[in-house]
């Protein structure tokens with residue numbers, strides 16, 4: 180159903196190729212400018228946000244959610260990922276390498292000795308080419 184053999188690992192490169200094929204087959208490359216893809220990505224983040232809107236905090240694993248809610252969540256998460264992968268490709272960014280580099284930068288900016296178990300980013304400011312909040316979340 181996915182067109183991907185079960186044994187084949189899903190990689191960012193595979194998703195990039197699938198998205199490029201999908202766009203080419205439909206002659207949509209003409210619409211996939213960085214700006215258009217960014218706006219589409221933001222729209223999908225909005226759709227993802229709607230799923231959680233008004234639910235309050237939900238426990239990890241979403242134990243009380245119906246199967247169809249989880250399927251819908253998977254679809255919107257995928258929309259976000261696919262537009263992010265496509266945007267990165269169109270911009271000539273190797274997303275996997277960029278993400279690994281960012282993890283390394285975050286580890287330098289937030290060393291275990293200062294950040295372990297704390298959520299206050301004010302205690303961990305250092306100079307860095309990027310701005311990052313703690314807990315693995317990114318702000319720039």
Ligand SMILES: [Mg+2]
Pocket residue numbers: 223226254255258
């Ligand atoms: Mg969507």
